[in-house]
Amino acid sequence: MGKTRKIKIAGSDDPAVPPAPAAGSRSACSLCGRPAVTFIRYSGAHLCEDHFLGFVRRKVTREVRRQVRLPDQSTIAVAVSGGKDSVVALRILHDILSARRGTRLVALTVDEGISGYRPSSLRVAARNCKAIGVEHHIISFCEMFGLTMDRSRKRWGDSTPCTYCGVLRRHCLNKLARKLGADLLATGLNLDDTAQSILMNICRGDVERLARLGPHEKAREGLVRRIQPLRLVSDKESFLYATLKGYPVHHSVCPYAGAAMRNRFRDMVLELERASPGTRFCILNSYDALRPGLQARYPPADLAGCSGCGEPSAGGLCEACKLVKRLKDGTGDRVQGTGRKRGTGDRVQD
Numbered sequence: 001m002g003k004t005r006k007i008k009i010a011g012s013d014d015p016a017v018p019p020a021p022a023a024g025s026r027s028a029c030s031l032c033g034r035p036a037v038t039f040i041r042y043s044g045a046h047l048c049e050d051h052f053l054g055f056v057r058r059k060v061t062r063e064v065r066r067q068v069r070l071p072d073q074s075t076i077a078v079a080v081s082g083g084k085d086s087v088v089a090l091r092i093l094h095d096i097l098s099a100r101r102g103t104r105l106v107a108l109t110v111d112e113g114i115s116g117y118r119p120s121s122l123r124v125a126a127r128n129c130k131a132i133g134v135e136h137h138i139i140s141f142c143e144m145f146g147l148t149m150d151r152s153r154k155r156w157g158d159s160t161p162c163t164y165c166g167v168l169r170r171h172c173l174n175k176l177a178r179k180l181g182a183d184l185l186a187t188g189l190n191l192d193d194t195a196q197s198i199l200m201n202i203c204r205g206d207v208e209r210l211a212r213l214g215p216h217e218k219a220r221e222g223l224v225r226r227i228q229p230l231r232l233v234s235d236k237e238s239f240l241y242a243t244l245k246g247y248p249v250h251h252s253v254c255p256y257a258g259a260a261m262r263n264r265f266r267d268m269v270l271e272l273e274r275a276s277p278g279t280r281f282c283i284l285n286s287y288d289a290l291r292p293g294l295q296a297r298y299p300p301a302d303l304a305g306c307s308g309c310g311e312p313s314a315g316g317l318c319e320a321c322k323l324v325k326r327l328k329d330g331t332g333d334r335v336q337g338t339g340r341k342r343g344t345g346d347r348v349q350d
């Protein structure tokens with residue numbers, strides 16, 4: 001085993017010592033010299049399995065502490081689709097919080113009614129919950145809105161499916177989390193997703209939405225506060241963590257995801273990161289520095305009960321009721337007043 005070397009890794013507290021290749025091999029862990037399982041380009045560190053798992057877990061622990069101060073008695077709902085990010089978020093939160101008496105973890109999955117995709121991911125989500133003894137609750141578009149994504153596809157008009165699906169998913173998650181008495185709703189948004197969301201909102205000129213991107217700093221009446229435990233964990237790190245831990249993960253892609261605007265931004269962010277490692281952190285850091293000013297300029301609207309469903313709404317019908325009405329009326333090509341022109345992919349934004 002090589003000599004232990006301390007190295008600075010972005011997002012960690014490790015003391016800064018310039019990375020140096022381990023003797024005789026570029027693929028030896030920069031911290032302990034054992035065989036590395038990955039190379040973290042933005043820090044220049046090679047990490048073995050143990051150091052990589054610890055690195056990710058420490059990042060999540062610190063980020064959760066930064067985002068929220070957990071009360072002694074609390075319920076945390078985790079949105080679990082069965083994909084790698086939501087599974088990793090659930091399992092790390094469970095690891096971190098299971099020692100805390102008085103903290104209850106519940107998992108929520110939304111069934112949008114997408115055949116060939118959601119049923120198998122639901123099973124994966126359920127397997128993970130069962131493995132760690134976490135309650136699993138499912139809520140469906142069918143029971144909530146009397147429609148499914150598959151059945152409403154002819155009514156989407158010129159809009160991308162995620163335009164509808166994203167709004168309805170958030171609505172379902174908030175309602176179910178609140179019903180279960182959750183103080184917080186954790187999503188699996190990772191570093192890549194967050195950098196994409198920031199750029200997408202800038203490119204669309206949607207500054208108001210940019211100001212509202214999670215994680216939420218305060219609870220608002222009727223809205224369960226959202227946190228993002230994986231905000232500093234990259235896509236690749238999340239995948240590798242799930243793989244090394246042997247978690248069951250659903251790898252299929254939603255059949256409607258191809259039209260999502262997010263896809264272009266995914267490529268763009270990856271290209272920027274490739275050319276200049278660390279760019280995703282720079283995007284987040286810039287956003288975090290601008291965020292207080294954006295929030296002061298665009299304070300959250302006062303919320304009242306939706307006239308259709310009673311859920312929180314900035315006035316009249318909530319976004320979900322407006323969209324459901326359009327889908328049922330067959331006027332899907334006029335998606336206005338939702339604050340969103342395009343779909344954003346399988347990601348809960350705010």
Ligand code: SF4
Nearest residue numbers: 162165254257345346
């Ligand atoms: S990719 Fe779009 S349509 Fe598919 S589940 Fe996600 S938000 Fe819904």
Ligand SMILES: [Zn+2]
Nearest residue numbers: 029032048051
């Ligand atoms: Zn190591």
Ligand SMILES: [Zn+2]
Nearest residue numbers: 306309318321
């Ligand atoms: Zn409503």
